[in-house]
Amino acid sequence: MAVSVETSAETPVEPMPESAPKTAPGVRVGGLSVVYKTPAGELPAIAGIDLELRPGTITGVVGESGSGKSTLALSLLNAVQPPGRIAAGSVEIDGLGDVVGLRGEELRKARGRHIGYVFQAAQNSLNPLKTVGKQLLDLGRSHGVSDLRALVREAKELLGRMGLDGARVLDSHQHELSGGMRQRVGIMLALVLNAHLVVLDEPTTALDMITQATILRIIREVHEERGLTTMVITHDLGVVAEVADRLAVMYGGRVVEQGPTHEVLATPRHPYTRGLLGAIPRLVGDIDEARALPGRPPTLGTVPREGCVFRERCALRMDVCETVEPPTVADGPRLVACHAVEAGGAVREESA
Amino acid sequence: MSDMNPAVALPGGARATLRRNFWRGVWRVLKRKPSRMAGAIIVLGFAFMGVFGPLLYPDQLPRDDNALYAPPSWAHPFGTDFEGTDVLALVVTGAQYVLLTGLVTAVITIVLGTGVGLFAGFRRGRWDSVLMRITDMKLTIPGLPLLLVLSTIWKFSSAWEMGLVLGLLGWGGVARAVRSQTLSLRERGFIEAARGLGLSTTHIIGRELLPSMAPFIAMNMLIAVTGAVYAQVGLFFLGVLPFEANNWGVMLNLAVFGGGALTTTAALPYLMAPLLAILLLTLGIVLVVDAMDEIFNPRLREE
Amino acid sequence: MIRGTGIVKTFKQRGSVLAGREVKALRGVDFSIEKGGAVSFIGESGCGKTTLGRIIAGLETYDSGEIVIDGTAMSALKPRARQPYFRRIQLIHQDPYSALNPTRTIHQTLHAPLALRAKQTRRPGSWIDTRAAELLSLVGLDPGYVLPRYPHQLSGGMRQRVVIARALTVDPEMLVADEATSMIDVSLRLGILSLLKDLRERLGVSVLFITHDVATARYIGGDGDMYVIYRGQIVERGKVETIISSPVHPYTQSLLSAIPVLHGLERPGEQRVVPTEALDESKSDDGCLFARRCPFSTDRCTSEIPLLARSGGFAQEHSCFYPERRNVVATPLEAA
Numbered sequence: 007m008a009v010s011v012e013t014s015a016e017t018p019v020e021p022m023p024e025s026a027p028k029t030a031p032g033v034r035v036g037g038l039s040v041v042y043k044t045p046a047g048e049l050p051a052i053a054g055i056d057l058e059l060r061p062g063t064i065t066g067v068v069g070e071s072g073s074g075k076s077t078l079a080l081s082l083l084n085a086v087q088p089p090g091r092i093a094a095g096s097v098e099i100d101g102l103g104d105v106v107g108l109r110g111e112e113l114r115k116a117r118g119r120h121i122g123y124v125f126q127a128a129q130n131s132l133n134p135l136k137t138v139g140k141q142l143l144d145l146g147r148s149h150g151v152s153d154l155r156a157l158v159r160e161a162k163e164l165l166g167r168m169g170l171d172g173a174r175v176l177d178s179h180q181h182e183l184s185g186g187m188r189q190r191v192g193i194m195l196a197l198v199l200n201a202h203l204v205v206l207d208e209p210t211t212a213l214d215m216i217t218q219a220t221i222l223r224i225i226r227e228v229h230e231e232r233g234l235t236t237m238v239i240t241h242d243l244g245v246v247a248e249v250a251d252r253l254a255v256m257y258g259g260r261v262v263e264q265g266p267t268h269e270v271l272a273t274p275r276h277p278y279t280r281g282l283l284g285a286i287p288r289l290v291g292d293i294d295e296a297r298a299l300p301g302r303p304p305t306l307g308t309v310p311r312e313g314c315v316f317r318e319r320c321a322l323r324m325d326v327c328e329t330v331e332p333p334t335v336a337d338g339p340r341l342v343a344c345h346a347v348e349a350g351g352a353v354r355e356e357s358a
Numbered sequence: 359m360s361d362m363n364p365a366v367a368l369p370g371g372a373r374a375t376l377r378r379n380f381w382r383g384v385w386r387v388l389k390r391k392p393s394r395m396a397g398a399i400i401v402l403g404f405a406f407m408g409v410f411g412p413l414l415y416p417d418q419l420p421r422d423d424n425a426l427y428a429p430p431s432w433a434h435p436f437g438t439d440f441e442g443t444d445v446l447a448l449v450v451t452g453a454q455y456v457l458l459t460g461l462v463t464a465v466i467t468i469v470l471g472t473g474v475g476l477f478a479g480f481r482r483g484r485w486d487s488v489l490m491r492i493t494d495m496k497l498t499i500p501g502l503p504l505l506l507v508l509s510t511i512w513k514f515s516s517a518w519e520m521g522l523v524l525g526l527l528g529w530g531g532v533a534r535a536v537r538s539q540t541l542s543l544r545e546r547g548f549i550e551a552a553r554g555l556g557l558s559t560t561h562i563i564g565r566e567l568l569p570s571m572a573p574f575i576a577m578n579m580l581i582a583v584t585g586a587v588y589a590q591v592g593l594f595f596l597g598v599l600p601f602e603a604n605n606w607g608v609m610l611n612l613a614v615f616g617g618g619a620l621t622t623t624a625a626l627p628y629l630m631a632p633l634l635a636i637l638l639l640t641l642g643i644v645l646v647v648d649a650m651d652e653i654f655n656p657r658l659r660e661e
Numbered sequence: 662m663i664r665g666t667g668i669v670k671t672f673k674q675r676g677s678v679l680a681g682r683e684v685k686a687l688r689g690v691d692f693s694i695e696k697g698g699a700v701s702f703i704g705e706s707g708c709g710k711t712t713l714g715r716i717i718a719g720l721e722t723y724d725s726g727e728i729v730i731d732g733t734a735m736s737a738l739k740p741r742a743r744q745p746y747f748r749r750i751q752l753i754h755q756d757p758y759s760a761l762n763p764t765r766t767i768h769q770t771l772h773a774p775l776a777l778r779a780k781q782t783r784r785p786g787s788w789i790d791t792r793a794a795e796l797l798s799l800v801g802l803d804p805g806y807v808l809p810r811y812p813h814q815l816s817g818g819m820r821q822r823v824v825i826a827r828a829l830t831v832d833p834e835m836l837v838a839d840e841a842t843s844m845i846d847v848s849l850r851l852g853i854l855s856l857l858k859d860l861r862e863r864l865g866v867s868v869l870f871i872t873h874d875v876a877t878a879r880y881i882g883g884d885g886d887m888y889v890i891y892r893g894q895i896v897e898r899g900k901v902e903t904i905i906s907s908p909v910h911p912y913t914q915s916l917l918s919a920i921p922v923l924h925g926l927e928r929p930g931e932q933r934v935v936p937t938e939a940l941d942e943s944k945s946d947d948g949c950l951f952a953r954r955c956p957f958s959t960d961r962c963t964s965e966i967p968l969l970a971r972s973g974g975f976a977q978e979h980s981c982f983y984p985e986r987r988n989v990v991a992t993p994l995e996a997a
Binding site for chain 3: 070169186215216217218220222241243244245247267268270271272281282283285286287288293297299302319
Binding site: 572656 | 744
């Protein structure tokens with residue numbers, strides 16, 4: 007960005023709408039719980055999540071269906087839709103405060119200006135009847151951008167940065183763009199209002215391998231060039247391995263393990279992380295070493311109410327796992343929530 | 359079917375259990391919303407009226423020459439008509455014709471529409487083109503003028519005839535809709551799998567396709583009933599069909615043109631009674647239609 | 662058991678705007694799958710691999726070419742007479758959610774094809790239910806739990822197992838698994854894959870595995886053949902391990918380069934190939950189809966058509982004028 011006005015984090019002043027803080031914000035999620043109302047009562051989709059997104063890093067959140075990863079992403083925007091609601095906890099974003107407390111107009115302004123969100127299946131989230139440019143202008147108007155020309159210029163620049171012909175893309179309708187191009191349009195729309203916190207929900211699902219590699223490279227590059235704090239939500243460990251600095255593994259609505267990506271992948275500690283890594287067929291090494299995880303991931307209704315959420319499928323299961331939810335224990339930059347790991351000190355590399 | 363063989367205990371038993379579960383599911387779905395219950399009761403009430411209504415009154419309804427256009431009273435809740443006959447009795451005994459017409463129309467509409475639509479959608483190609491051209495041609499025939507012309511030569515004295523004509527006029531829309539549903543369903547994995555497994559076309563259409571369309575067909579059937587009721591009441595109201603004292607449409611006609619219900623209050627109850635009956639029947643059907651999706655979808659039914 | 666030569670398939674688009682536009686799904690493809698063998702088709706979406714799989718399963722027609730099943734040429738038979746041949750080849754759909762009829766219980770779903778089978782083989786009616794239970798156990802499900810249930814009451818992984826059990830009702834000689842695990846949770850995928858592998862080993866069923874994921878193809882049939890398909894043509898064909906360890910076609914290399922590297926566990930290959938992006942690649946049909954995206958293409962590539970053949974002393978067949986081994990695949994880090 008050429009125009010960069012450093013102001014403190016007060017409410018944006020009208021004549022100078024581009025006055026969001028220009029540095030990557032940190033995010034601290036504390037004790038966050040989200041419940042969904044069902045015929046069987048209110049069930050927790052995520053329970054007591056503590057997670058820190060450090061300024062300027064890419065955090066990858068990995069989980070299977072029902073792990074609560076998408077709910078977590080929505081909570082960052084305070085955008086959990088009924089029948090769900092945030093039951094407890096806070097989401098502190100630098101320069102914005104606790105998002106959980108925001109309402110109405112403030113919240114709407116925050117989305118887009120502070121937090122850019124690239125939706126799951128962004129490939130299909132564009133309006134099929136309007137050109138990308140029209141949708142960009144709609145976005146600008148709804149956020150009270152006074153200089154729409156500058157907005158368009160910025161959008162073209164971003165698209166150009168991602169390897170597209172900006173003018174042509176802005177003139178296109180959704181159906182004229184390929185999946186990878188739409189995904190880039192999604193990223194552009196998330197960044198064009200100069201948000202410095204970006205949440206990408208399954209950014210490469212349904213994309214081809216080569217396109218996926220391109221998008222992941224772009225995410226990484228744009229992240230660095232613009233100085234963002236980025237969160238990538240995915241079910242694919244490979245995606246996280248490619249882009250993320252830190253990795254958080256979710257299971258049954260909890261973060262069961264987190265730490266620097268390389269370390270977690272090299273020496274996974276939580277039995278679920280280990281099982282998940284072991285269940286992925288790899289291109290190299292002994293293919294017959296791959297082992298399926300027994301059982302299946304829990305759903306909203308089948309998550310155990312007490313004790314460890316993973317115990318049903320766990321090889322290291324102990325008596326205490328039945329009744330007591332394992333606390334998250336820190337070891338340097340790594341955090342693990344597992345009784346067996348805690349009991350065995352750091353159970354390093356004893357698994358085959 | 360081989361499972362009719364008494365030696366095979368399980369499948370027969372399983373099927374009976376399924377059927378029991380189905381009705382239990384229907385009950386559960388109805389109970390879920392009071393409005394559906396009300397709808398079901400209304401529809402059942404009309405069905406009862408249609409079947410047993412005429413048995414409740416003598417063949418020749420009594421007239422009271424001293425009470426023409428009598429106001430509502432305990433003896434005559436909706437007053438009397440121009441001859442002094444009890445209006446409620448007219449509505450109740452008239453229900454049979456109306457409802458039977460509706461039923462016949464609905465059955466013909468659904469059988470023809472579903473048959474043509476399924477066949478066209480499943481066979482595709484030439485059959486599809488030919489059948490759809492016929493359907494289109496049929497859809498372009500204006501129904502009301504045709505009925506008016508027909509009524510000059512045909513008196514529709516029985517509900518069966520009336521229903522037959524309305525049904526033959528009404529299946530086009532259903533055929534088109536069923537065809538498009540079939541076209542999209544036949545691309546679904548389970549239909550393709552059935553073809554790949556070498557299952558017969560009868561099985562694929564009867565056991566795989568039709569049940570998936572059941573809610574849609576049931577809804578259309580109920581809506582066809584209301585359509586038929588409107589159409590024939592309309593015809594009788596216009597006065598193009600012969601006079602029957604206890605026909606809802608004729609009653610409306612007489613109330614408006616004979617009793618002057620639009621200008622004086624005397625004939626108002628006479629006008630309101632059949633109107634209310636039609637409204638109530640429509641309401642009942644609309645409320646029940648709401649439950650169809652859940653009744654025929656196992657997932658929604660069980661929840 | 663099945664062999665195809667020169668299979669061509671062109672889809673004509675309908676509708677007012679795109680009417681008359683043609684999409685060449687397959688441009689003359691040869692294949693052959695042995696009894697009990699494992700073959701994988703690798704490629705991106707739209708490359709024609711799914712169409713080819715559907716043609717092999719008898720669910721799609723082809724414009725020209727010949728398919729021979731167990732020595733019988735399909736062109737010599739009337740469509741009806743082909744059915745018993747294609748019934749030996751069963752397709753496992755990608756989407757286990759639409760592959761099962763939501764209005765029918767698993768018992769009903771399995772009963773229909775088994776009843777037909779019982780009639781054909783003159784077995785008593787009682788065989789049907791025994792067999793249904795047997796098949797469900799074979800695919801790792803509890804018949805007592807699964808049989809009375811509707812599809813929506815089962816998880817994605819269980820459904821896919823039911824789909825496989827249903828395919829087995831007709832005692833097929835070959836299963837065509839089209840992205841059979843892509844819609845299933847990551848921790849459950851390997852279960853389905855090892856089931857397919859197991860069926861191949863225990864029942865001698867051939868498996869044709871269609872996927873974009875090279876690693877899963879390696880898991881299913883490490884000893885089998887791999888076909889790399891690009892825009893309706895085979896660009897490289899050979900043993901799975903050969904192609905993964907020493908790919909020679911730039912497209913194969915691009916695909917393998919795009920596979921995410923598990924940093925911390927693996928070191929990326931040093932010569933990763935990144936193809937240029939084609940914005941409207943379908944326009945050019947001259948020369949090598951990959952030439953416009955290929956970082957190594959020359960004038961010859963855009964004018965001359967390379968044919969699939971074994972050349973340059975490589976173990977696999979390829980269709981590139983300038984085949985060259987490149988080190989694109991990640992290597993494991995810990996030797997310890």
